[in-house]
Amino acid sequence: MRKLTRNTIIGGAVAAAAIGFTSIPASAVTGVDISAPGASSPSNAITGVNAGNVTAKDNSTGAAITCSKGTASGTSKIGTNLPLAGVATVSSLALSSPANPSGWCSGPVGITVQVTASNFPWTMNVTGVTASGVTPGQLTGIKASIVGSDNCHATVAGPGGAGGTISGNYNNSTHNLTTGGVGSTSNLTVQTVDANCDPTLINAGDSISLNGAFTITPSAPATGPLTINSHT
Amino acid sequence: MLANPRRVVRGATVTALLASAGLLAAVRVASADIGAEMTYLCSSRDASYKVTADIAAKVPSTARVGQPVHLGEVGIRLRLPEALRASASQRSALPQGAQRASAEDVTGTATIAVTISQQGQSVDAAWPAFGLSSNADSAANVGPLVLQGSGAVPALVTDGTGVVAWKAGPMRLRLSGMNSADGGGILSCTPTSSMALGQVRIGAGATTAPQQKQPSSNAKPATTTGVNTDCTEEPASTDPGGGMNPDPSLSPPPFPEGTNPGRLGRLRPGQPRCSKSAGFANLGKLNAALPFAAQVRFRLNVQSQSDFAHNYFRSYTYAHTAAVPSTGNALGFGFMPIKSTLETTQVAPPGGTSDTANIYSDAPINQYGQPAQFRGAGYLRSYVQLKVGGVSVNGTPMNLGDKCRTDAIPLDLKVDLGDDSTGRSGLQDGGTYTGRVTVPEFKQCGTGEDLSPLLNAMSAGTSNYVKIEAAQWCDPTNMIEPFCDQQPEPTTYSIVPGGTIQARIAPFTFQGPAGGDHNGAGDDDTDKWVTPQIRCDSATFKFDFKKGHYISKYFAGRVTDAHFTGCVRTPGDVPQEMKASGLPWGANLKTSADTGDLTMSIAGIYWEAAGADGCDLHFNNISDSYDGDIAGTIQGIGLDVKNDRMSFAGVTSGLQVGFQTACQRAGAGYVPSAPWSVVGDMNYKPHQKITSP
Numbered sequence: 001m002r003k004l005t006r007n008t009i010i011g012g013a014v015a016a017a018a019i020g021f022t023s024i025p026a027s028a029v030t031g032v033d034i035s036a037p038g039a040s041s042p043s044n045a046i047t048g049v050n051a052g053n054v055t056a057k058d059n060s061t062g063a064a065i066t067c068s069k070g071t072a073s074g075t076s077k078i079g080t081n082l083p084l085a086g087v088a089t090v091s092s093l094a095l096s097s098p099a100n101p102s103g104w105c106s107g108p109v110g111i112t113v114q115v116t117a118s119n120f121p122w123t124m125n126v127t128g129v130t131a132s133g134v135t136p137g138q139l140t141g142i143k144a145s146i147v148g149s150d151n152c153h154a155t156v157a158g159p160g161g162a163g164g165t166i167s168g169n170y171n172n173s174t175h176n177l178t179t180g181g182v183g184s185t186s187n188l189t190v191q192t193v194d195a196n197c198d199p200t201l202i203n204a205g206d207s208i209s210l211n212g213a214f215t216i217t218p219s220a221p222a223t224g225p226l227t228i229n230s231h232t
Numbered sequence: 233m234l235a236n237p238r239r240v241v242r243g244a245t246v247t248a249l250l251a252s253a254g255l256l257a258a259v260r261v262a263s264a265d266i267g268a269e270m271t272y273l274c275s276s277r278d279a280s281y282k283v284t285a286d287i288a289a290k291v292p293s294t295a296r297v298g299q300p301v302h303l304g305e306v307g308i309r310l311r312l313p314e315a316l317r318a319s320a321s322q323r324s325a326l327p328q329g330a331q332r333a334s335a336e337d338v339t340g341t342a343t344i345a346v347t348i349s350q351q352g353q354s355v356d357a358a359w360p361a362f363g364l365s366s367n368a369d370s371a372a373n374v375g376p377l378v379l380q381g382s383g384a385v386p387a388l389v390t391d392g393t394g395v396v397a398w399k400a401g402p403m404r405l406r407l408s409g410m411n412s413a414d415g416g417g418i419l420s421c422t423p424t425s426s427m428a429l430g431q432v433r434i435g436a437g438a439t440t441a442p443q444q445k446q447p448s449s450n451a452k453p454a455t456t457t458g459v460n461t462d463c464t465e466e467p468a469s470t471d472p473g474g475g476m477n478p479d480p481s482l483s484p485p486p487f488p489e490g491t492n493p494g495r496l497g498r499l500r501p502g503q504p505r506c507s508k509s510a511g512f513a514n515l516g517k518l519n520a521a522l523p524f525a526a527q528v529r530f531r532l533n534v535q536s537q538s539d540f541a542h543n544y545f546r547s548y549t550y551a552h553t554a555a556v557p558s559t560g561n562a563l564g565f566g567f568m569p570i571k572s573t574l575e576t577t578q579v580a581p582p583g584g585t586s587d588t589a590n591i592y593s594d595a596p597i598n599q600y601g602q603p604a605q606f607r608g609a610g611y612l613r614s615y616v617q618l619k620v621g622g623v624s625v626n627g628t629p630m631n632l633g634d635k636c637r638t639d640a641i642p643l644d645l646k647v648d649l650g651d652d653s654t655g656r657s658g659l660q661d662g663g664t665y666t667g668r669v670t671v672p673e674f675k676q677c678g679t680g681e682d683l684s685p686l687l688n689a690m691s692a693g694t695s696n697y698v699k700i701e702a703a704q705w706c707d708p709t710n711m712i713e714p715f716c717d718q719q720p721e722p723t724t725y726s727i728v729p730g731g732t733i734q735a736r737i738a739p740f741t742f743q744g745p746a747g748g749d750h751n752g753a754g755d756d757d758t759d760k761w762v763t764p765q766i767r768c769d770s771a772t773f774k775f776d777f778k779k780g781h782y783i784s785k786y787f788a789g790r791v792t793d794a795h796f797t798g799c800v801r802t803p804g805d806v807p808q809e810m811k812a813s814g815l816p817w818g819a820n821l822k823t824s825a826d827t828g829d830l831t832m833s834i835a836g837i838y839w840e841a842a843g844a845d846g847c848d849l850h851f852n853n854i855s856d857s858y859d860g861d862i863a864g865t866i867q868g869i870g871l872d873v874k875n876d877r878m879s880f881a882g883v884t885s886g887l888q889v890g891f892q893t894a895c896q897r898a899g900a901g902y903v904p905s906a907p908w909s910v911v912g913d914m915n916y917k918p919h920q921k922i923t924s925p
Contacts, residue, residue, distance in 0.1 A: 051906055051907065055600065055856035057857060061538065063598065064597075064600065064601060066600045102712060102713050110661070174900040180857075196503075197500075212858070213903075
C-alpha cells in the first residue's frame with residue numbers, strides 16, 4: 001500500500017503555495033475566477049465551520065490555545081478574472097470549546113482561554129496559481145484579544161499593532177480554507193500582556209501562528225460549493 | 233441518559249419533610265425556615281460513604297433578649313447510599329444466615345453536634361439524638377436508603393442583641409438494622425459541605441437580660457475550634473501571608489526523566505482557587521479509619537518553568553487547609569471501644585515560620601502538543617499537627633486537657649495526573665491524593681496523670697495510609713466556572729462488580745464530514761456532498777474496570793482490546809481492515825453537575841482503516857502545530873447503567889483524520905483534521921452498578 005508523506009497530504013496546498021511564491025511569481029497571475037452553483041456576480045454570502053481543532057500557538061514558548069469549535073461568516077466575490085486582492089472578506093469569527101467551562105478554548109497547562117477576534121472585516125487575497133484545485137492566499141487584518149482563566153489578558157496583532165497577515169489556501173475538493181501547517185507564514189505577534197500572564201507561556205513580542213481549517217459553504221441563493229481558480 | 237435521582241428541589245424536600253413530621257400545623261405565622269441540605273462523609277470500620285442530610289425547623293423571624301427562642305420540633309431526613317446497605321449485608325462479620333437489611337428493617341439514631349454562635353462565642357446546642365426510620369419511598373431494596381425522624385430541641389436564651397446562628401457539625405449515626413457485628417452499625421460522619429443551618433436576629437428586650445456575656449442553652453460548652461471552612465481568597469504571593477513556603481524540606485521533587493526545563497519564571501500573584509476535599513486516614517494500630525474533610529485555599533501557578541522541546545511544564549502553587557475536626561470510633565488494643573475527635577492543623581516545619589503547603593505539578597504545556605513522554609503528577613508537601621480531644625474509653629470520658637497534640641508531621645501526598653495513554657487531568661480537575669504518614673507521639677495529654685503513653689500505645693509509631701479525594705477547584709472571584717458559590721463536591725464512584733466488560737455495537741458506523749470526490753470521477757460529480765462512512769458488521773471493545781468503592785473518576789478503567797469485523801467504506805463499498813492500536817486506552821468517568829448524567833471518556837485512541845483501494849486512513853487527534861498525530865480522545869460517551877448501554881449520541885469530541893493517512897481520495901473526509909464520529913450505542917455486559925459515591 002503506497003503511503004504519502006504528511007507533507008504531501010497537507011497540501012498539495014503547501015506545494016502549490018511554494019510554486020506560487022517561487023517558480024511562478026504571484027504577479028504572473030492576472031486574476032481569479034470564483035463561482036458557486038446558483039450564485040451570481042458580484043458577491044455571495046459565505047459561512048465557515050471548522051473541520052477539526054483550530055489552534056493559535058506561541059512560537060517562542062510553545063504554548064497553544066486550541067478551540068474545538070469555530071464559526072465564521074463573510075462574503076465572497078463571484079465572477080471571472082477578478083482582482084487578486086479582496087476576493088473575500090471575513091466579517092465575524094467565533095471560537096470556543098463547548099466541553100470546557102464557559103465554553104472557553106483550551107489553553108496550556110489546564111488554563112482555559114476566551115478568544116475574541118476583532119478588526120473586522122478581514123480580507124482574503126489570492127497569492128498564486130491554482131494547482132490541483134488548491135489556491136494559495138492570505139488573510140489580512142487579523143487582530144485578537146485573549147483572557148485566560150489565570151486572568152492573563154493579552155492582545156495579538158500584526159507589526160506595529162496593525163492588522164496581521166497569515167498565509168493559507170482554499171481547496172476546491174474539500175472546500176476547506178486552511179491556514180498554518182508546514183511552510184505557512186504569519187506576522188502575528190503578541191502586542192501586550194499584563195502582570196498575570198505567565199512569562200513561561202506568553203510574552204510581548206512572541207510570534208503567533210494560527211492553524212486550522214474551515215469548510216466554506218455559500219449561503220442562498222447559492223446551491224453548491226465555492227470554486228476558486230486562478231485565471232488563465 | 234439518566235437523570236440524577238438525588239437532584240431534588242430543596243423547598244419541596246423541606247415541605248415534604250415538615251409535613252411528614254406533622255409540623256406544618258404548628259408553624260407560627262411570624263416564623264422562618266432554617267435548615268440546609270448537607271453532605272457528610274461517614275466512616276465505618278473499613279469504608280466511607282457519602283450521606284446527605286436535610287435538617288429543617290422553624291424559628292421566629294425575630295426574637296428578644298432574655299426571651300426563649302423555640303425551634304419546636306426539628307425534622308431530619310438522611311439519604312444513605314445503597315452501597316452502605318449492601319456493604320453491611322456482605323460483611324463476613326455477619327452471622328450465618330443473616331439477611332441483607334431491607335429498608336423496613338433499618339432504624340437508627342442520628343446525633344448531630346450543633347453549635348449556636350453569637351458575636352464570636354459558641355455553645356453546644358445540645359440537640360438530642362433523633363430516632364430514625366425508613367420512609368415508604370425506601371421500601372424497595374434498591375437505590376438509596378432514606379431515613380427520617382424528628383424531635384424537640386432545647387430553647388435558646390441569650391443576653392445580647394445581634395445575630396444568633398445555628399451550625400451543624402459532625403454526626404454520629406447508629407443503624408440498628410445493619411447488624412451489631414458491623415461495629416455496632418456505628419458510623420462517624422464528618423461534614424463535607426457548608427454546615428450553616430440558619431440564623432435569627434435578637435433584638436433588645438423589655439425584660440432584664442441575664443448577665444452572661446455569651447449565648448447560653450442548657451448545655452455544656454462546645455468543642456468548637458474556630459475553623460473557618462468557607463472558601464476565602466488565599467493571599468497573593470506578593471501579599472502578607474502569601475508566597476511559597478521557603479523551607480528546604482518542602483522543596484520540589486526532581487524533574488521527570490528526559491526533561492530539561494529552563495529557569496524559573498517571574499513570580500506572579502497567582503490565581504485564588506478553592507477545593508473541598510474528603511477522605512480518610514487509616515490508623516494502623518487501631519485497625520480503623522478516620523474521616524477527613526477540609527476546605528483548601530490555593531494560589532495557583534505563582535511561578536513556573538518549562539521545557540518546550542519535551543512539552544513539559546512545572547507549576548508552583550501554594551495552599552492553606554482548613555480541616556473540620558473529625559470524630560472516629562475504634563477498638564483500642566482490639567477490644568476497648570474508643571471515641572475521639574481529631575483536629576488536623578497545617579503548621580510550620582520544625583524551625584520554620586511559614587505554615588504554607590507547597591504544591592508542584594508536572595504536566596504537558598499543551599494538551600494537543602507533541603506526545604509527552606512523562607506521566608503527569610501533583611505533589612503536595614506540608615506539615616500538619618494532630619490534636620486529640622473528646623476521648624472516651626468504653627463510654628467513660630478521658631480528660632486529656634487542651635494541649636494533647638503531636639509535633640509537626642511531614643505530609644507528602646501525590647496525585648496521579650495521567651499520561652497520553654490514560655488521558656490526562658490537571659490539578660484544577662481535582663483527583664485522588666495518596667501517601668503515608670507516620671503518627672508521632674502525642675505529648676502533654678492528661679490534666680493530672682500523664683495519659684500520653686496510653687494514647688501513644690494505641691496510635692503512635694505506625695505508617696498509615698492517607699487517601700483524600702479533592703473536588704474540582706472553583707474560582708472565588710467568579711471569573712471562570714465553576715464558581716465557588718456553587719462549590720463542587722469531591723466525586724468518587726462505586727463500581728460493582730467491575731472487572732472485565734465486553735461492549736459490542738452492531739453494526740458499527742463511523743462517519744466523516746460531507747464533501748469531496750469519493751468515487752474518483754472528479755469534483756463535478758454528484759457524490760460531492762455524500763457523507764463518507766466506515767460500516768462494520770460489529771465492533772467489540774473489552775474494558776477492564778476497577779471494582780469496589782471510593783474509586784476516583786480518573787483512570788477508573790481502561791480499554792484492553794478492540795475488534796472490528798466485516799468493514800466497508802462507503803460510498804463505493806470498499807472493503808476495509810479496521811484495527812486499533814495504542815492499547816490499553818484509558819477510561820475516565822464524569823458526572824454532570826447540571827444534569828447528573830454519567831459520561832465516560834476514552835483516551836489514547838489510534839484507529840487505522842486500510843482500504844482495498846489503497847486508501848489508508850488513520851484516526852486520532854492532530855497536534856496544535858497542525859503537523860503531527862497525537863492520541864485521540866472521545867469525550868461525553870453516555871453511560872446508561874440501568875440498560876447497560878454506552879451511547880455516542882452525546883459525544884462532545886471525536887477523532888480526526890491523522891497525518892499518517894495515505895489516501896488518494898479527494899474529499900473533505902480524508903484530509904488531516906477532518907472530524908469523524910461514531911454513530912449509535914453499544915451494549916455491554918455484565919451489568920455494572922456504577923454509583924457516586
